[in-house]
Amino acid sequence: xxxxxxxxxxxxxxxxxxxxxxxxxxxxxxxxxxxxxxxxxxxxxxxxxxxxxxxxxxxxxxxxxxxxxxxxxxxxxxxxxxxxxxxxxxxxxxxxxxxxxxxxxxxxxxxxxxxxxxxxxxxxxxxxxxxxxxxxxxxxxxxxxxxxxxxxxxxxxxxxxxxxxxxxxxxxxxxxxxxxxxxxxxxxxxxxxxxxxxxxxxxxxxxxxxxxxxxxxxxxxxxxxxxxxxxxxxxxxxxxxxxxxxxxxxxxxxxxxxxxxxxxxxxxxxxxxxxxxxxxxxxxxxxxxxxxxxxxxxxxxxxxxxxxxxxxxxxxxxxxxxxxxxxxxxxxxxxxxxxxxxxxxxxxxxxxxxxxxxxxxxxxxxxxxxxxxxxxxxxxxxxxxxxxxxxxxxxxxxxxxxxxxxxxxxxxxxxxxxxxxxxxxxxxxxxxxxxxxxxxxxxxxxxxxxxxxxxxxxxxxxxxxxxxxxxxxxxxxxxxxxxxxxxxxxxxxxxxxxxxxxxxxxxxxxxxxxxxxxxxxxxxxxxxxxxxxxxxxxxxxxxxxxxxxxxxxxxxxxxxxxxxxxxxxxxxxxxxxxxxxxxxxxxxxxxxxxxxxxxxxxxxxxxxxxxxxxxxxxxxxxxxxxxxxxxxxxxxxxxxxxxxxxxxxxxxxxxxxxxxxxxxxxxxxxxxxxxxxxxxxxxxxxxxxxxxxxxxxxxxxxxxxxxxxxxxxxxxxxxxxxxxxxxxxxxxxxxxxxxxxxxxxxxxxxxxxxxxxxxxxxxxxxxxxxxxxxxxxxxxxxxxxxxxxxxxxxxxxxxxxxxxxxxxxxxxxxxxxx
Numbered sequence: 001x002x003x004x005x006x007x008x009x010x011x012x013x014x015x016x017x018x019x020x021x022x023x024x025x026x027x028x029x030x031x032x033x034x035x036x037x038x039x040x041x042x043x044x045x046x047x048x049x050x051x052x053x054x055x056x057x058x059x060x061x062x063x064x065x066x067x068x069x070x071x072x073x074x075x076x077x078x079x080x081x082x083x084x085x086x087x088x089x090x091x092x093x094x095x096x097x098x099x100x101x102x103x104x105x106x107x108x109x110x111x112x113x114x115x116x117x118x119x120x121x122x123x124x125x126x127x128x129x130x131x132x133x134x135x136x137x138x139x140x141x142x143x144x145x146x147x148x149x150x151x152x153x154x155x156x157x158x159x160x161x162x163x164x165x166x167x168x169x170x171x172x173x174x175x176x177x178x179x180x181x182x183x184x185x186x187x188x189x190x191x192x193x194x195x196x197x198x199x200x201x202x203x204x205x206x207x208x209x210x211x212x213x214x215x216x217x218x219x220x221x222x223x224x225x226x227x228x229x230x231x232x233x234x235x236x237x238x239x240x241x242x243x244x245x246x247x248x249x250x251x252x253x254x255x256x257x258x259x260x261x262x263x264x265x266x267x268x269x270x271x272x273x274x275x276x277x278x279x280x281x282x283x284x285x286x287x288x289x290x291x292x293x294x295x296x297x298x299x300x301x302x303x304x305x306x307x308x309x310x311x312x313x314x315x316x317x318x319x320x321x322x323x324x325x326x327x328x329x330x331x332x333x334x335x336x337x338x339x340x341x342x343x344x345x346x347x348x349x350x351x352x353x354x355x356x357x358x359x360x361x362x363x364x365x366x367x368x369x370x371x372x373x374x375x376x377x378x379x380x381x382x383x384x385x386x387x388x389x390x391x392x393x394x395x396x397x398x399x400x401x402x403x404x405x406x407x408x409x410x411x412x413x414x415x416x417x418x419x420x421x422x423x424x425x426x427x428x429x430x431x432x433x434x435x436x437x438x439x440x441x442x443x444x445x446x447x448x449x450x451x452x453x454x455x456x457x458x459x460x461x462x463x464x465x466x467x468x469x470x471x472x473x474x475x476x477x478x479x480x481x482x483x484x485x486x487x488x489x490x491x492x493x494x495x496x497x498x499x500x501x502x503x504x505x506x507x508x509x510x511x512x513x514x515x516x517x518x519x520x521x522x523x524x525x526x527x528x529x530x531x532x533x534x535x536x537x538x539x540x541x542x543x544x545x546x547x548x549x550x551x552x553x554x555x556x557x558x559x560x561x562x563x564x565x566x567x568x569x570x571x572x573x574x575x576x577x578x579x580x581x582x583x584x585x586x587x588x589x590x591x592x593x594x595x596x597x598x599x600x601x602x603x604x605x606x607x608x609x610x611x612x613x614x615x616x617x618x619x620x621x622x623x624x625x626x627x628x629x630x631x632x633x634x635x636x637x638x639x640x641x642x643x644x645x646x647x648x649x650x651x652x653x654x655x656x657x658x659x660x661x662x663x664x665x666x667x668x669x670x671x672x673x674x675x676x677x678x679x680x681x682x683x684x685x686x687x688x689x690x691x692x693x694x695x696x697x698x699x700x701x702x703x704x705x706x707x708x709x710x711x712x713x714x715x716x717x718x719x720x721x722x723x724x725x726x727x728x729x730x731x732x733x734x735x736x737x738x739x740x741x742x743x744x745x746x747x748x749x750x751x752x753x754x755x756x757x758x759x760x761x762x763x764x765x766x767x768x769x770x771x772x773x774x775x776x777x778x779x780x781x782x783x784x785x786x787x788x789x790x791x792x793x794x795x796x797x798x799x800x801x802x803x804x805x806x807x808x809x810x811x812x813x814x815x816x817x818x
Contacts (some may be wrong), residue, residue, distance in 0.1 A: 033337075047084075062090040064178040068390055069406050074151040074159065079117075079250055080179075081390045083404060084163050084289035086143045093141060096127065096180075097134040099149060099401040102182070113159055117148035117251070132533035137168075146392070150250070158184040201322040201346035205422025209324070209345065209415050211238075212312040213287060217330065217410040218294035218383045220357045224398045225505040227373050230332050231294075233411070234265030237274070238288035238326025238339070240315045243279040244804045247325035249341045251385050254365040258386075260334035261327060262365035263377075264291070272326075284323040287311035288457050293330070309460045314418070322346040330410060334370025334378070336362045338411050345415070351426030357418050359409035362399075363388045371396050392811035406644035453490035456481040462497035474499045477626060495627060503594035512548035531574060553613065569605035570597040580615040626652035626662035630767065633668075640675035644668065680783075682810060690725035698723045706812040708781050745796065766804035767794040786813045 023352025086092055097116065104111035112132035117123050123145050127133040134147055149161065159179045215233050239247060248258055257270030267286070274284055275585045288311050317324065327339030340362040351737040366384030368377060371394040391401035399407045407619045449455065456479040476495050483490055515536045524530035531554045572594045581587040595605050636644035648665050661802040682704040691697045702720045709715055745765065771790050777784040779805040790807040 010135065010176045017506050026067060046341070059222065061801050062087055062167075063092065063163070063165050063182050066460050067161065067181050067183070068392070068406060071183060071406070071767040074183045075186050076151055076154040076156070079148050079150045079388055081392060081404070082116075082147050082149045082161060083392070084145050086165075088143070090167070091141045092167045093139050094136050095145065096130060096164040097161065098130075098158055101156065102160060102184075110640045116148045119146050119148060119240055123449075134675070154185065156185060158182060178682055201319050201344075202350040202425070203319055203322065203346045203352055204425035205420055206316050206318045207345065207352035208314060208316050208416055208421070209417040210314050210418050211285065211287075211326070212310055212313055212414045212416075213290070213323070213328070214310050214412045214565050215293045215410070215416070215447065216412060221408055222398060222410065224400070225373055227332055230630055231291040231292050232331045233293055234261060234329035234331055235267045235289045236285070236311055236313075236326055236328040237267035237270045238285035238319045239259065239274045239277075239281045240283045240285070240324050240326065241274075241277065241417050241600075242280045242321045243323060243342070247274070248327060248339065248386060250387060252362070254335075254367055254386060258327065258337075258365055259335070261329050262337050262367060263329075265329040268678045270645050272440055281323070282318060283315035285313050285324075285326055287313045287328075308550050314457075315392065317345050317352070319346075324415065332374050333362075334368040334372075334375050337365060338362055340413060344417070345417075346424070349427040351424070352417055352420060353415075355411065355414070360411040360413060361388060361407045361409055365756060373398055381773050449491055450485075450488050452483065452485035452488045453480065455480055455493070456486070457491075458495065459495075466500060471498050472756075473497070502562070510540050512550060513776070514548065514552070516551055517554065521558045522558075525558075525571070525612075526560055527572065529557055529559050530607070531555055552616070565684045569599045569607055571607045571609065573606070574611070580617050582615070582617050584617050587615050587617060588612055609613050625662045626650060627660075627662060627664075630666070636670040636672055638672060640672050643670050643672065645670045674711045676713040677707070677710040678714040679705065679709040680812070681716060681719070682706055684721070688725070689805070690727055692725070692727065694728050694730035696724065696726050698722050704810045706785070707815050708812065710815070765796040766792055767796075769793045771809070774811070779814055781816055783811050783815045 042781070058567060064085045064087070066083045066085060068083070071080070082097065084092075084095055084097070084726045098106065098112065099116070100106050100111055101113045105168050106112070107130075113629060116124070116126070116134045118134070121140070122137055124134050125137045125148055127135045136145070152159070158181070161183075165178045165179065208785060213233070213236060217231065217233075219228065239245075241247070245529050246252065248254070254262060255270075255273060257273040260266050260269040271284065271286070272282055275489055290311055300462060315324065322345055323342045324345060325339065325341050325343065327337045330336045330338060340360075341357075343356060345356070347353055364384070364387055366386055367380060368375075369380050370376070370378050376506050389397070389399055390404075391397075391407055392404050426517075457476050459475045460476065462475045464472045464474045473496050478493050479493075480490055480493055517534050517536045520532045520534045523532050530726050535554075536552050562673045574593045575591050577591045579696070580589045591608060592610050595607070595609065598605055618622075629649050633647050634645045635644050644667055646665060646667050651660055651664065684701045684703045687699045687701045700720060700722050705716050705719065774786040774788050779787055788809050791808075792806055795804050
């Protein structure tokens with residue numbers, strides 16, 4: 001269409017008119033930028049949003065609405081992450097999210113179902129004039145947004161989550177396709193178990209349950225940054241309680257007790273909080289910690305691999321306290337836990353749930369902002385709400401998945417009813433399982449154990465002592481906690497029954513659950529005929545602990561590029577597999593083949609000639625050792641200093657059950673006060689010459705201290721001894737002459753001291769050089785020796801040769817212990 005305009009002025013006016021018409025047209029089909037104006041006062045409930053459906057742009061695949069894990073159904077009451085994504089290079093400026101019941105028009109408040117939760121208030125907000133809807137906080141370019149959506153309660157039927165997109169003032173709003181997600185309520189796997197706590201319970205009497213916790217968190221299932229050394233579950237704490245008490249829940253805040261569990265793994269504070277609730281709590285549930293974190297789902301297999309049965313506890317419920325909650329910390333972690341919150345064990349038919357099986361994913365307590373298993377402590381100033389972890393929380397998270405897939409469960413909990421007491425009023429008649437469970441409990445209660453003997457529960461049966469179909473024995477045990485009347489004997493603490501090895505029962509195969517086959521591996525050769533393999537794994541072992549007889553490996557021939565190039569080689573068929581390297585449990589096996597013809601071009605043959613795979617032999621059968629308690633520690637082997645002490649225990653198990661590998665004796669070091677160290681002295685020197693040439697005089701001998709006494713040792717004795725000596729009588733003249741000589745020597749000695757700094761000897765007739773410096777100690781510790789010398793500088797004519805000689809002194813050094 002061509003329009004000829006007469007002048008430039010008219011052309012300008014015409015262009016302006018077209019622009020005004022275009023703007024008006026765009027405003028008819030787009031949301032305005034101010035969220036408060038998205039629904040006029042005259043519109044029905046959220047009708048402006050729904051009216052945009054008539055103006056949608058069909059077939060647009062640039063945008064996608066995704067629910068985390070891409071579930072086909074929703075679990076009532078569960079929380080999901082909802083993401084709106086624009087594929088590159090597209091973007092959007094505005095959006096709207098709503099969740100409608102199937103078939104609802106959306107013009108009434110009750111048409112909307114579930115609840116959205118804001119994650120980032122800078123990105124998203126609830127629409128002012130349509131509270132169930134979520135929209136953008138500010139209009140700007142963006143490629144994705146995220147919110148949480150909590151599914152409605154049980155009985156809500158199917159739900160459609162819908163999104164509208166505003167891009168360049170064009171609305172995309174689709175009933176089907178990438179901007180609509182339809183999900184229906186997930187059918188209950190556990191019969192009459194309720195998905196959300198009933199506000200009131202009509203069941204009669206009481207019911208007793210056993211809860212068993214299986215940790216499935218392992219390096220195989222969650223390989224990213226898996227903490228190999230410290231992985232564990234903390235002690236488990238929980239309760240059966242009324243609807244008035246909330247132990248924990250999504251969207252709530254962690255109490256001090258939950259914080260202590262989530263960050264430290266200690267249940268002490270949580271138990272105090274539970275016991276303070278009085279009549280709102282019927283039973284406090286406590287289970288031991290689990291090291292390591294992985295626990296096979298099969299009890300017998302658990303005993304052999306993890307050293308004991310999985311944690312379990314028994315509790316009771318009644319009409320007013322029919323809910324059960326518990327939690328345990330995943331360790332190490334910032335503040336991550338798993339558990340059940342207000343699991344209702346009362347049915348709508350006024351009965352008690354028979355069995356509940358629930359896979360658990362971790363949740364964040366909101367008290368620490370760490371994002372990895374071993375993040376340093378990062379306390380949160382303003383505490384966050386409890387929320388489930390997701391695969392899109394943080395790139396460094398061990399559960400991160402850029403595709404936003406569901407997190408693989410880290411644990412499973414099984415709650416089984418084991419008894420009912422009192423008159424029951426269930427509307428639906430008991431089934432076979434109900435009757436059998438009650439009969440089994442009645443038989444169990446017909447125990448001849450005296451009331452004065454208090455025992456723990458029986459442990460699970462051990463594996464059979466026979467690995468073949470020959471008869472063997474298996475054992476279970478219990479502990480005698482108290483004997484209230486010593487005159488009444490208490491029955492045995494061990495119980496034995498006959499059994500046969502694994503694979504001897506016709507029902508073994510039916511109780512073994514295997515996964516689907518994993519896809520085929522690449523062909524072993526790039527040219528010619530080779531082999532390829534595939535595997536599957538055992539999801540659940542038989543209840544009696546036997547191995548599965550179905551194959552877990554499959555191999556077949558494959559041909560790739562039959563016309564081989566000069567660089568290809570020919571190999572023989574694979575040989576038979578070697579015997580498994582282990583006689584029981586997990587081992588390795590190998591097979592080989594030979595190169596028949598190397599490549600024609602002289603290159604190395606690239607085909608594999610050795611293949612090694614894992615193999616699983618029958619379970620290694622170990623019998624739990626029955627041992628007495630440890631004796632008291634013996635006295636230290638020494639009376640002072642470092643020694644050792646021991647303690648022992650005795651083996652109570654029957655020898656015919658197999659060898660016990662537990663230690664029966666322990667040795668540890670002990671330290672008593674340091675031993676006294678006596679003084680150590682050198683030998684006496686020879687007696688000196690008499691100090692007089694005639695008449696009465698004296699002679700001396702000396703010795704040195706080599707090691708001073710320590711820690712109260714014997715003190716040092718004398719270091720010098722004197723004794724009298726008499727050579728001959730002196731005549732008067734000689735005596736005067738000797739006296740003159742002695743006085744002359746003394747004068748010379750005094751003059752020498754005044755005029756010089758030299759230190760002279762006390763020996764008569766000698767002038768000595770000063771003492772030399774002490775030599776270095778011969779040892780750094782443990783007692784060494786130092787020496788110093790004094791040499792003769794000058795002998796007087798009157799001096800005797802035997803009394804005027806070089807001197808040496810010795811002393812101890814570095815006597816401290818090494």
